Amino acid sequence: MSSRIGFVAAIVLGALLLGSSSTSEGQEKAQAGRGAATGKDALAMPLPVKIVAAYRRLFFSPAQDCNADPCNVSITPTIVKVEEQDICIAKIPESLNFNNTNSSNLTKTITWIVVPGGMLVEFHPKNGILLVDDPKQQIKPDNARTNAVTYSAQNKHKQKGGATYVPVILYRSAADQAPSLCATGDPQIVNN
Numbered sequence: 081m082s083s084r085i086g087f088v089a090a091i092v093l094g095a096l097l098l099g100s101s102s103t104s105e106g107q108e109k110a111q112a113g114r115g116a117a118t119g120k121d122a123l124a125m126p127l128p129v130k131i132v133a134a135y136r137r138l139f140f141s142p143a144q145d146c147n148a149d150p151c152n153v154s155i156t157p158t159i160v161k162v163e164e165q166d167i168c169i170a171k172i173p174e175s176l177n178f179n180n181t182n183s184s185n186l187t188k189t190i191t192w193i194v195v196p197g198g199m200l201v202e203f204h205p206k207n208g209i210l211l212v213d214d215p216k217q218q219i220k221p222d223n224a225r226t227n228a229v230t231y232s233a234q235n236k237h238k239q240k241g242g243a244t245y246v247p248v249i250l251y252r253s254a255a256d257q258a259p260s261l262c263a264t265g266d267p268q269i270v271n272n
Contacts, residue, residue, distance in 0.1 A: 204250060
């Protein structure tokens with residue numbers, strides 16, 4: 081969890097440092113041009129909260145319950161333009177929730193599936209899912225992807241707790257181009 085907070089904090093801090101003066105000037109102008117109640121309502125949410133909310137909408141879909149075996153998880157990549165460059169962003173459930181965790185459970189399989197939608201995307205061949213934090217050592221990613229757009233891991237599902245991971249997805253703008261990383265969030269696997 082600490083890496084998740086650190087990553088979000090870094091984004092929030094960076095955005096604040098880059099845009100704090102221009103944002104506050106813009107907010108003051110917007111508020112001056114509207115009635116007091118309208119401007120106040122629009123600015124009720126603090127800037128850091130707005131940034132985190134935008135980050136979450138960009139990288140995460142709602143949490144997913146994983147009671148079936150295998151738990152199939154869709155990852156949806158999209159392209160956004162940043163300074164006239166195509167940037168790949170992959171949206172994934174913010175957490176995978178495994179209910180009824182106990183020491184007698186059978187291992188469960190998690191299968192992540194990238195839905196290409198016509199894009200040239202694939203999991204990294206050997207490190208498609210990187211564990212960032214797994215204090216109870218419940219998750220074991222496979223050493224190689226099943227195919228270019230499918231990657232699996234085993235969840236022991238025997239101890240309550242959480243793990244944080246990052247999908248490593250490669251994007252090519254054309255078949256003959258070098259790949260770049262597709263931006264992703266840092267979702268969790270939670271044994272409840």
